[in-house]
Amino acid sequence: MDRFEAMNLYVRVVETGSFTKVAQEFGTTQPTVTKQVAALEERLGVRLLNRNTRGVSLTEPGALYYERCKAIVGQVGEAEDLVKGRQTQLSGQLRVGSSVAFGRRVVVPLVLEFMKRNPQVQLDLSFDDRYTDLVAQGIDVAIRLGKLADSGLGARSLGQNPWVLVASPAYLKRRGTPRKPAELRLHDALIYSSVQGNDFWRLHTAAGDMVSVALTARLRSNNLSALLAAARQHMGVAALPRYVAADSLASGRVVELLKSCQLPEQEIHAVFPSPRLVPQKVSAFVAFLQGRFEGRWWEDLKA
Secondary structure, eight states, rough: OHHHHHHHHHHHHHHOOOOHHHHHHHSOOOHHHHHHHHHHHHTSOOOOOEEEEEEEEEEEHHHHHHHHHHHHHHHHHHHHHHHHHHHSOOOOOEEEEOOHHHHHHHHHHHHHHHHHTTTEEEEEEEESSSOOOOHHHTTTTEEEEEEOOOOOOOEEEEEEEEEEEOOOOHHHHHHHOOOOOGGGGSSEEEEEEEOOSEEEEEETTTTTOEEEEEEEEEEEOOHHHHHHHHTTTOOOOOEEEHHHHHHHHHSSSEOOOTEEEEEOEEEEEEEEEEESSHHHHHHHHHHHTTTTBBSGGGOOOOO
């Protein structure tokens, strides 16, 4: 048994929930796929999948094994793509999608740098805060924030998007500076409705506790720039991604609050229509993005 091939088949069975679909994807038969997965279970001495007429479900050991296999399969694919990418010059159209604020402030400068490095690639940028069906919209790769839903999409983790509480010095002079999370209830909140739709902020304290604070909304918006503008105009306290607030923090137009606490971070992923046979230009773009969201990455952004 080719262990890597069996692991690859197992990963796709978990993601599709079907031995038959995986057999079609790999150009083999359903009994062959079943036999490969069964051989894995026999070798490991544990049941990885529960099978019934409705499909398959993961056992506890199967879930742990899936996560490691997925990482291994992804790393091998990236290694192969890296080698292939060195053989030929990239060319053709690459369609990239992102949310509006992250796209304008973060993705655009990265895309422009990628274009300079690959002059034969034509970029088509699409910004939309709504969930985008990659296949229906013809998107080659999208940058998504937040936890990914289970799907058959290909994905690579790129890093974390940290958030920060901010307010203007003038507002704090008038209303006082909160010293602990509970005091946020006494302040006007500027709420990002796309993420904080339930009017609560959740913060991790230095002691490791999670505190949930009910808010009084002065302004709600699905536009981060509008919330930053309101904070700069002394309207209240805003929770913003650091990349949005960075310039205003550096200039002193707003200041960071409750530095000993931390808002939940958003995961950053590159996603593409399928984990199989990823086009070279997509692999190259994803590889280019890897490492760009480490450390205090928002300080390296170029307008």
